[in-house]
Amino acid sequence: MAKQIYVLDASPYKSVFGTDLAKIYAQEAREAGHTVRLVHLRSLSFDPVLKNGYKSIQELEPDLIEQQQNLEWCDHWVIVTPVWWESVPAKLKGLFDRILLPGFAFNMHMDRFIPGWEKRLSGRSARVIYTQTIPQWYSYWVRKDSFYQGLKHGVLAFVGFHPIQRTVFNVQNIDDTKKESYFSTVRRLGREGV
Numbered sequence: 001m002a003k004q005i006y007v008l009d010a011s012p013y014k015s016v017f018g019t020d021l022a023k024i025y026a027q028e029a030r031e032a033g034h035t036v037r038l039v040h041l042r043s044l045s046f047d048p049v050l051k052n053g054y055k056s057i058q059e060l061e062p063d064l065i066e067q068q069q070n071l072e073w074c075d076h077w078v079i080v081t082p083v084w085w086e087s088v089p090a091k092l093k094g095l096f097d098r099i100l101l102p103g104f105a106f107n108m109h110m111d112r113f114i115p116g117w118e119k120r121l122s123g124r125s126a127r128v129i130y131t132q133t134i135p136q137w138y139s140y141w142v143r144k145d146s147f148y149q150g151l152k153h154g155v156l157a158f159v160g161f162h163p164i165q166r167t168v169f170n171v172q173n174i175d176d177t178k179k180e181s182y183f184s185t186v187r188r189l190g191r192e193g194v
Contacts, residue, residue: 003193005029006074007038010081010092014042017171017179018131021186022080025129028190037070041091048094054102068099076125076193077161079151083132086147096155105159119160126161127194128152129186133172165194 007029009022019040026038044063051058060068071077081088088096102108107118128151132139139145148166156164167189169182 002033002035003029003075004035004073005037005076005078005193006070007036007078008080008092009038009040009042010079010089010095011040012042012082012089012091014040016082017169017174017182018080018082018129021129021131021169021182022078024183024186025078025080025190028187029193032191032193034190034193037073039067039070041095044091044095046094046098048091048098050094050097057101058098060098064095064099067095068104071099071105071121071124074124076127077156078127078129080129081131083130083147086143086150088151100155100159117158119158122160122162124161125194126156126164127167127189128156128164129167129169129189131169131171133170135170136168139168 005026007022007026009019011018011022022038022040026036029036044067046061046064047058079092081092087093099105103120105120107120109116109118128148130147132147134143139147148168152164152166167185174182
């Protein structure tokens with residue numbers, strides 16, 4: 001079944017492997033009959049700093065309004081990002097802070113003494129494709145899978161995305177053979193729309 005897929009290339013600069021992955025995913029998905037919106041985060045213009053928390057919501061810039069519209073539109077959100085300091089690059093964190101707002105992405109409430117929330121983006125799936133310079137076993141066992149667990153549970157699942165899947169690529173000393181293997185994986189994911 002064809003899907004509406006929002007692909008977000010969160011690479012901070014243009015000529016990087018992550019951008020190639022995002023473009024390949026989008027191209028394969030389109031050729032397989034999915035409708036795709038590919039956005040390069042670095043080309044968006046907005047203030048990434050949430051200046052007052054949720055005490056008073058800053059007016060959203062046009063590019064942020066468009067990203068909220070992409071989230072409402074999509075069935076599946078693909079985020080392609082590098083891992084920096086066990087987190088996402090600053091502009092991607094800023095995007096989350098600025099668009100995943102109360103009233104749009106979630107609503108908090110108290111059930112007696114226990115906090116709860118309405119997940120307003122439910123009914124959508126997500127995939128995180130990320131690049132790092134350490135082996136996945138090291139990330140999992142030594143760093144406790146902190147990057148993915150934080151993004152999965154602290155951001156995507158919190159606002160309703162399910163299921164959330166990942167594809168991780170170690171890009172340390174990558175050669176052409178390994179690159180082609182990674183591209184092949186992403187082509188398959190794009191065709192399947194997952």
